[in-house]
Amino acid sequence: MNTFVIADPDKCIGCRTCEIACVVAHSETNILTQENNDIEFNPKLSVIKTVEVSAPIQCRQCEDAPCANICPNGSIINKDGVIYINKETCIGCKTCVVACPFGAIDLVSEYKDGEVVNQENLKCIDNNKCYFKERIIANKCDLCIDSPDGPACVKACPTDAFKIVKGTHLDKSIKNKRKKSASLL
Amino acid sequence: MSIINIDKELCTGCRRCANVCPVGAIKGEQGKVQTIDEHKCVVCGQCVQICSSYASQFDTEITSIDLKLKERGMLEGTKEPLFAAYNMGQVDLLKKYLSDDNKYKIVQCAPAVRVALAEEFGMEFGKLTPGKMASALKKLNFDRVYDTNFAADLTIMEEGSELIKRVTEGKNLPMFTSCCPAWVKFAETEYPEILNHLSSCKSPQQMAGTIFKTYGAEIDNIDPSTILSVAVMPCTCKQFECDREEINSSGYKDVDIVITTRELAYLIKDMGIDFINIDDEEFDKPLGEYSGAGTIFGSTGGVMEAALRTGYELITKKSIPNIDLKFVRGGQGLRTATVEVGDLNLNIAIVSGLKNVIPVIESIKEGKCDFHFIEVMTCPEGCVSGGGQPKLLIEEHRDVAYKKRKESIYDHDSNLKIRKSHENPAIKKLYDEFLKEPLGHKSHHLLHTNYVSRKEI
Numbered sequence: 163m164n165t166f167v168i169a170d171p172d173k174c175i176g177c178r179t180c181e182i183a184c185v186v187a188h189s190e191t192n193i194l195t196q197e198n199n200d201i202e203f204n205p206k207l208s209v210i211k212t213v214e215v216s217a218p219i220q221c222r223q224c225e226d227a228p229c230a231n232i233c234p235n236g237s238i239i240n241k242d243g244v245i246y247i248n249k250e251t252c253i254g255c256k257t258c259v260v261a262c263p264f265g266a267i268d269l270v271s272e273y274k275d276g277e278v279v280n281q282e283n284l285k286c287i288d289n290n291k292c293y294f295k296e297r298i299i300a301n302k303c304d305l306c307i308d309s310p311d312g313p314a315c316v317k318a319c320p321t322d323a324f325k326i327v328k329g330t331h332l333d334k335s336i337k338n339k340r341k342k343s344a345s346l347l
Numbered sequence: 348m349s350i351i352n353i354d355k356e357l358c359t360g361c362r363r364c365a366n367v368c369p370v371g372a373i374k375g376e377q378g379k380v381q382t383i384d385e386h387k388c389v390v391c392g393q394c395v396q397i398c399s400s401y402a403s404q405f406d407t408e409i410t411s412i413d414l415k416l417k418e419r420g421m422l423e424g425t426k427e428p429l430f431a432a433y434n435m436g437q438v439d440l441l442k443k444y445l446s447d448d449n450k451y452k453i454v455q456c457a458p459a460v461r462v463a464l465a466e467e468f469g470m471e472f473g474k475l476t477p478g479k480m481a482s483a484l485k486k487l488n489f490d491r492v493y494d495t496n497f498a499a500d501l502t503i504m505e506e507g508s509e510l511i512k513r514v515t516e517g518k519n520l521p522m523f524t525s526c527c528p529a530w531v532k533f534a535e536t537e538y539p540e541i542l543n544h545l546s547s548c549k550s551p552q553q554m555a556g557t558i559f560k561t562y563g564a565e566i567d568n569i570d571p572s573t574i575l576s577v578a579v580m581p582c583t584c585k586q587f588e589c590d591r592e593e594i595n596s597s598g599y600k601d602v603d604i605v606i607t608t609r610e611l612a613y614l615i616k617d618m619g620i621d622f623i624n625i626d627d628e629e630f631d632k633p634l635g636e637y638s639g640a641g642t643i644f645g646s647t648g649g650v651m652e653a654a655l656r657t658g659y660e661l662i663t664k665k666s667i668p669n670i671d672l673k674f675v676r677g678g679q680g681l682r683t684a685t686v687e688v689g690d691l692n693l694n695i696a697i698v699s700g701l702k703n704v705i706p707v708i709e710s711i712k713e714g715k716c717d718f719h720f721i722e723v724m725t726c727p728e729g730c731v732s733g734g735g736q737p738k739l740l741i742e743e744h745r746d747v748a749y750k751k752r753k754e755s756i757y758d759h760d761s762n763l764k765i766r767k768s769h770e771n772p773a774i775k776k777l778y779d780e781f782l783k784e785p786l787g788h789k790s791h792h793l794l795h796t797n798y799v800s801r802k803e804i
Contacts (some may be wrong), residue, residue, distance in 0.1 A: 175359075175360075175361040175362070175363075175377065176359035176360065176361050176400075177359055177361030177363055177377065177399050177400060178359060178361075178399050178400045178401065178741075179363075179399040181399075181401075182399045182401070182740045182741070183740075183741055185738050185740075186741055201426050201427060202427055203403075209359070216359070216378065227364075284731060299438070314741075317743070318741055318742065320361075320742070320745075321365060
């Protein structure tokens with residue numbers, strides 16, 4: 163079973179530290195302290211606040227991922243148990259955004275070496291001026307797949323609201339529930 | 348608009364700012380927008396450092412980011428995320444002045460700026476770059492690049508002499524340092540009854556400002572009314588200090604504009620200066636010359652160490668046996684020691700983190716305090732962790748960054764040839780040519796101040 167990260171809404175104080183941690187974890191240099199003025203500030207999870215609740219929402223790494231199923235060019239794959247978007251081939255078609263039941267996917271500008279990537283063949287005309295449009299791609303939680311320390315949001319949360327849920331945890335929990343049910347019979 | 352603000356549109360009510368506020372000035376319920384009690388607030392900016400709630404480029408229902416930049420006095424085109432807790436910037440205003448050739452523009456930089464500024468350009472935590480900073484400031488069109496470290500040496504001359512006088516006369520002891528404007532505001536607001544225990548010395552920033560517009564104007568043959576005196580500080584409260592009405596003994600406002608370390612970085616980026624590859628330059632002389640004692644002011648315990656290096660030699664007329672007074676260095680809280688200075692056993696205390704000063708003040712009020720000299724810094728590690736320093740986004744970076752910045756400060760000190768304030772040749776010259784003597788008539792007029800109660804009755 164795929165591992166995923168989920169947060170306890172009762173513990174979440176809505177401070178958005180997890181979003182910051184996410185951005186930092188996916189940046190090559192410290193985002194506030196890099197010399198380049200363009201900052202790739204695209205968290206892969208987002209804190210939702212309503213009157214009743216605050217909680218970070220992020221990808222559940224679905225086993226039968228609707229985003230992957232619907233992607234027209236196979237850009238979403240299961241890579242080592244992570245539902246992973248291949249940036250190189252993503253065409254920003256938004257189908258995955260529509261398909262995701264959690265709202266865990268965003269569309270963002272693509273960056274390479276600290277600079278926004280333009281699509282050279284799509285010219286835009288605005289107010290009689292012609293310019294290049296930046297390339298837009300899908301963006302979602304990758305469980306910090308490149309980091310040996312695991313998901314940054316989990317570590318950064320000041321209230322320890324996050325939990326890493328592994329397949330084995332679920333297996334155990336299912337077994338225990340079954341035992342309980344059996345004993346009630 | 349006050350100096351420290353919380354953006355109502357961005358605050359999520361997580362109250363982490365309220366937890367770091369040393370004076371309980373941040374009010375509000377969990378989950379609701381927080382407000383700042385301006386009377387209580389000491390403008391230290393620790394809330395600005397910790398806030399992680401920001402305006403996303405995707406938020407469409409809030410005031411536009413361009414407008415927010417303007418409201419916050421930041422430069423157009425600044426790309427970094429805007430956080431809910433922020434300090435009112437002066438950098439946009441300064442940028443306008445920098446191209447004004449009718450102004451004679453003098454800048455000073457606090458010791459903690461040179462150990463943190465490089466972080467804004469992707470260099471490692473605590474990287475020491477005084478030469479690059481001086482060079483960048485010259486490129487920014489400042490006519491004179493002077494230094495607060497120089498004035499820190501001057502502060503030691505006055506404060507050390509004041510301490511000796513008070514100890515000899517047995518009056519108004521213990522004496523507290525008065526370099527930290529947040530501490531001064533706190534004392535004025537909450538404990539006006541102990542104001543006579545504060546050193547009457549102005550802070551290094553203000554001493555520098557006064558000297559620039561008097562002696563500095565004289566040596567450069569400039570009309571002081573045309574001087575624009577700018578300070579680069581790790582501290583958000585320094586703007587509050589420079590705006591105090593009584594701080595004008597040069598005949599003009601001693602310091603006109605204060606920007607933070609972060610704001611200097613915005614300006615350098617905005618002007619397209621390649622900070623990483625810029626060649627080192629020196630500060631201008633004489634008011635940019637400093638000793639190691641001046642540079643350690645940026646760390647908790649630094650003022651105390653600098654004062655002891657000079658105080659010991661002024662009292663005993665002997666050279667201090669060991670110049671590295673490691674027992675005053677250290678971390679948060681309250682540290683105490685007894686130092687043998689000739690026949691005198693000097694009881695000293697160092698407070699970092701404003702909350703830790705309250706028990707000391709209470710013991711003075713009860714008549715149970717036997718310290719002679721107490722250094723107080725509001726921020727957790729002294730100025731290196733000030734509210735205007737580069738923002739640390741991840742909590743686990745905090746300790747590392749503070750440690751590295753402090754190490755850099757002490758390295759800078761140990762690598763300087765002159766490490767005692769009273770041996771700084773520019774300071775000697777200033778007394779010879781202009782001030783005559785510490786605590787003298789001219790020093791008293793230019794370098795000392797008094798305090799007012801701000802207590803609400």
